[in-house]
Amino acid sequence: GDSVTQMEGPVTLSEEAFLTINCTYTATGYPSLFWYVQYPGEGLQLLLKATKADDKGSNKGFEATYRKETTSFHLEKGSVQVSDSAVYFCALSEGLFSGGYNKLIFGAGTRLAVHP
Amino acid sequence: DARVTQTPRDKVTEMGQEVTMRCQPILGHNTVFWYRQTMMQGLELLAYFRNRAPLDDSGMPKDRFSAEMPDATLATLKIQPSEPRDSAVYFCASGLAVGSEQYFGPGTRLTVT
Numbered sequence: 001g002d003s004v005t006q007m008e009g010p011v012t013l014s015e016e017a018f019l020t021i022n023c024t025y026t027a028t029g030y031p032s033l034f035w036y037v038q039y040p041g042e043g044l045q046l047l048l049k050a051t052k053a054d055d056k057g058s059n060k061g062f063e064a065t066y067r068k069e070t071t072s073f074h075l076e077k078g079s080v081q082v083s084d085s086a087v088y089f090c091a092l093s094e095g096l097f098s099g100g101y102n103k104l105i106f107g108a109g110t111r112l113a114v115h116p
Numbered sequence: 117d118a119r120v121t122q123t124p125r126d127k128v129t130e131m132g133q134e135v136t137m138r139c140q141p142i143l144g145h146n147t148v149f150w151y152r153q154t155m156m157q158g159l160e161l162l163a164y165f166r167n168r169a170p171l172d173d174s175g176m177p178k179d180r181f182s183a184e185m186p187d188a189t190l191a192t193l194k195i196q197p198s199e200p201r202d203s204a205v206y207f208c209a210s211g212l213a214v215g216s217e218q219y220f221g222p223g224t225r226l227t228v229t
Binding site: 032034036042043044045046049089093103104106108109 | 120149158159161164172207209216217218219220221222223
């Protein structure tokens with residue numbers, strides 16, 4: 001079945017460092033891909049998404065490109081801030097032709113800690 | 117700014133008691149999901165609905181958990197009887213269409229003593 005694998009955390013960075021969180025997926029059909037962020041004590045929030053190959057999702061300085069050839073959707077940010085400390089989840093949604101019902105398949109989450 | 121709401125935000129109860137969690141999905145969304153999050157297991161999908169009909173509840177312990185949607189504006193998750201291992205944060209999420217994103221509520225933190 002469909003699955004998402006993301007790098008284990010925690011990832012610890014200094015403020016203004018470059019961030020990469022790796023995410024690869026296995027899927028049939030044509031899934032949409034998402035990054036969600038969870039701040040302490042809160043629910044998951046959509047950070048960005050991409051719905052087809054070569055699409056780039058971006059938001060709040062974060063970017064991820066849908067790479068079908070490498071089945072990847074790595075999250076990047078050029079300069080992290082302390083306020084970016086959170087848990088980041090990569091997810092895929094079954095595509096239109098898979099008969100799915102908008103069910104999301106989540107990765108295990110990667111905790112990011114940014115220090116001043 | 118449309119949001120998913122959940123009540124209660126926190127619940128502490130004793131083992132054996134019934135617990136009911138409620139969720140109001142975003143108006144117009146036709147899919148509703150219940151998740152459970154723990155440190156050990158991470159995020160688990162318990163059940164989901166489309167147009168109020170249950171599609172899959174294979175993630176729930178059937179003997180004690182039940183999920184319903186009495187109407188389009190209310191989803192409920194009930195645990196009877198509750199056990200200490202049910203302690204977790206329970207999230208509700210709603211969505212609009214196949215392939216689109218889900219919007220999560222703030223969660224209900226359940227502690228069973």
